[in-house]
Every structure is written in structure tokens, then in C-alpha cells.
Amino acid sequence: MKLAVVIGSTRENRVTPKEAKWIANTANKITDVEAEIVDLIDYQLPFFAEAVSPRYNPNRQIDQAVKMWLDKIAEFDAYIFITPEYNHSVPGVLKNAIDYLSSELNRKPAAVASHGSVGGARAAMHLKEILSESRAAVIPQAVAFSGLNDAVDEDGNLSEAFKANPYGPQAALDSMLTELKWYSDALANAR
Numbered sequence: 437m438k439l440a441v442v443i444g445s446t447r448e449n450r451v452t453p454k455e456a457k458w459i460a461n462t463a464n465k466i467t468d469v470e471a472e473i474v475d476l477i478d479y480q481l482p483f484f485a486e487a488v489s490p491r492y493n494p495n496r497q498i499d500q501a502v503k504m505w506l507d508k509i510a511e512f513d514a515y516i517f518i519t520p521e522y523n524h525s526v527p528g529v530l531k532n533a534i535d536y537l538s539s540e541l542n543r544k545p546a547a548v549a550s551h552g553s554v555g556g557a558r559a560a561m562h563l564k565e566i567l568s569e570s571r572a573a574v575i576p577q578a579v580a581f582s583g584l585n586d587a588v589d590e591d592g593n594l595s596e597a598f599k600a601n602p603y604g605p606q607a608a609l610d611s612m613l614t615e616l617k618w619y620s621d622a623l624a625n626a627r
């Protein structure tokens with residue numbers, strides 16, 4: 437399974453990248469999983485302003501930054517989008533990046549990871565709907581984290597205390613990855 441871990445924020449001093457590293461590190465320990473972090477900050481997408489919805493526009497004219505984003509997203513079998521919660525939803529930069537997609541997520545599984553004061557739960561609910569409309573097969577399992585900022589270091593290592601908790605974030609992530617791999621294998625076969 438070629439897995440993208442998409443970082444949903446780009447602001448200065450953001451914390452989402454270290455959580456994404458922890459997710460990617462964990463995924464890369466699973467047999468037959470190759471996880472890569474996809475960081476929106478590397479794409480610098482303009483605000484979406486195309487005249488026609490990408491899904492219904494075969495003659496789409498796109499600039500280089502958009503092409504790079506679409507080509508990158510098309511490479512994967514499965515996705516984890518990790519989003520913080522901004523004003524009870526996803527950051528605008530993440531919604532904007534998804535608005536550019538046409539068929540890149542079609543029939544591929546996507547899982548949502550979120551964080552915020554209530555685990556980013558409201559952003560996660562929105563993101564599931566957004567990804568579903570973008571034709572991803574959004575899996576039921578999701579992970580929602582609170583209070584992880586100090587528990588994960590810059591290299592994505594989770595503290596031992598958090599790791600040891602059988603109902604903690606590591607256990608939740610492990611379980612979601614198992615499910616995502618199952619859906620990825622099943623859907624890859626079907627495609």
C-alpha cells in the first residue's frame with residue numbers, strides 16, 4: 437500500500453507536521469506499507485478559481501503548482517488526511533487543495549486524523565463529507581487527538597507513557613491503519 441499522509445495546515449509554527457511524522461513512522465513499520473508525507477506547504481496552490489468544476493472539465497488548463505499537486509495525489513493507493521480544527525472546520529488551505537481534485541481519489545480509501553481541543557471532531561466530520569464528495573472511499577475508522585502536542589517530538593516519536601496506554605493514541609492509530617490496509621487491499625483488487 438502506497439500511503440499518503442497529507443498535512444492539512446500550512447501556518448507558521450504549526451504542530452500538525454510532527455503528528456503526521458508519527459503517523460507515517462507508525463505506518464512504515466507495517467509490512468507492505470510505504471508511507472510518504474505530502475505537505476501542502478510544498479505546493480503553494482492559489483485560491484481555486486476555475487470556470488468549471490474539475491470533475492466535469494476535460495479541457496482543463498492548470499498551472500504548474502496545481503499539476504504537481506494533482507500528480508502527487510494520483511500516485512497513492514490510500515490516504516490519511518491529518519487536519520487541525522480551525523473555527524470548527526478544516527483549515528481553508530486544505531479545503532482549497534481538495535477543491536482542485538478531479539478523479540485522483542476515485543475508489544481509493546481515505547482515513548481522517550484530527551486534532552484540537554475536542555480532538556478536532558468537528559473538523560473531522562466536515563472532512564469526511566468533503567472527501568466523500570471528492571470520490572474517496574472514506575473508511576469508518578478515524579482518530580481524534582487532544583493534548584498530543586507535547587507528547588510527540590519533532591521527529592514524530594510519541595512519548596512512552598502515551599504509547600503504553602492500551603486505549604491511547606498509539607492503539608487508536610494502529611487500529612485505524614489495520615483497517616485502512618484492509619480497505620486498500622480490497623479496493624486495489626477491485627480496481
Ligand SMILES: Cc1cc2nc3c(=O)[nH]c(=O)nc-3n(C[C@H](O)[C@H](O)[C@H](O)COP(=O)(O)O)c2cc1C
Nearest residue numbers: 445447450451452520521522523524551552553554
Ligand atoms: C484560526 C484558528 C482557529 C482555531 N479554531 C479552533 C477550533 O474551532 N476548535 C479547536 O479545538 N481548536 C481550534 N484552534 C486550535 C488548533 O486546532 C490548534 O492550534 C492546532 O494545533 C492547529 O494546528 P496547526 O498548528 O497545524 O495549525 C484554532 C487555531 C487557529 C489558528
